[in-house]
Amino acid sequence: MLKLIRNIFILSFISSTAFAFEPLVLAEASNVQAHAPIENTIINNEDSPVSIDAPVATPTPAPNATDSNLIEFNIIDNGTVSGAKQDTAMLHTFTDQENWEIFWKKHMAVVPAPAAPAVDFQDQQVFAIVDSDQPNSGYYIRLERIEKQNNELWVYATREQPGTGCMSLGMIAQPYVIVTIDKTDLPAKLLLSTHTYDC
Numbered sequence: 001m002l003k004l005i006r007n008i009f010i011l012s013f014i015s016s017t018a019f020a021f022e023p024l025v026l027a028e029a030s031n032v033q034a035h036a037p038i039e040n041t042i043i044n045n046e047d048s049p050v051s052i053d054a055p056v057a058t059p060t061p062a063p064n065a066t067d068s069n070l071i072e073f074n075i076i077d078n079g080t081v082s083g084a085k086q087d088t089a090m091l092h093t094f095t096d097q098e099n100w101e102i103f104w105k106k107h108m109a110v111v112p113a114p115a116a117p118a119v120d121f122q123d124q125q126v127f128a129i130v131d132s133d134q135p136n137s138g139y140y141i142r143l144e145r146i147e148k149q150n151n152e153l154w155v156y157a158t159r160e161q162p163g164t165g166c167m168s169l170g171m172i173a174q175p176y177v178i179v180t181i182d183k184t185d186l187p188a189k190l191l192l193s194t195h196t197y198d199c
Contacts, residue, residue: 026049070163071146071153073127080137082130083109085174086165089141091155094119095183103128107176117178119171125183128156130176133143137169138162141177146188153188160197164199 042196084092084107094100097119104116107128119126144156159175162168 078177082174082175092128128178140175163196163198
């Protein structure tokens with residue numbers, strides 16, 4: 001009789017303990033579902049993810065900027081390491097195959113270098129923006145827009161640098177972006193700003 005009473009007491013204790021923990025499990029599941037999914041940053045409306053955590057900053061247009069002044073561009077390469085580094089950020093312009101291939105080999109910094117992306121230099125030219133050395137892999141260059149202003153091409157770009165809560169590889173980086181545009185005789189200049197993103 002005592003053994004039967006003890007078994008009933010144990011079953012009752014186990015049952016009450018299980019129900020006591022159930023709300024905790026449901027609360028944890030609710031917290032997990034409350035987090036929004038992480039999405040990749042998109043550049044120039046193309047599926048070119050650069051940083052999962054980096055938000056897109058809205059650039060300030062030039063006072064006399066209009067849609068007719070904007071120059072279309074196509075990104076052919078972007079990343080965080082380039083062998084074509086220098087002391088300051090630079091805008092390189094290529095209008096022929098020979099100089100494009102010389103730059104590409106230096107940029108890739110491997111032997112043998114893979115073939116340079118195909119460019120039709122009859123109708124196109126290449127802009128390559130390469131930054132100076134940066135302290136970690138969280139930096140990248142984002143090309144905002146290219147405008148025709150005062151018989152020049154103004155190339156607006158942003159150096160995105162990691163801020164609060166960002167985790168990056170401890171390495172020397174040279175962020176870059178390389179694009180093609182329709183061929184032109186106009187000179188070009190780089191207008192580079194810096195933006196800090198939080199993660």
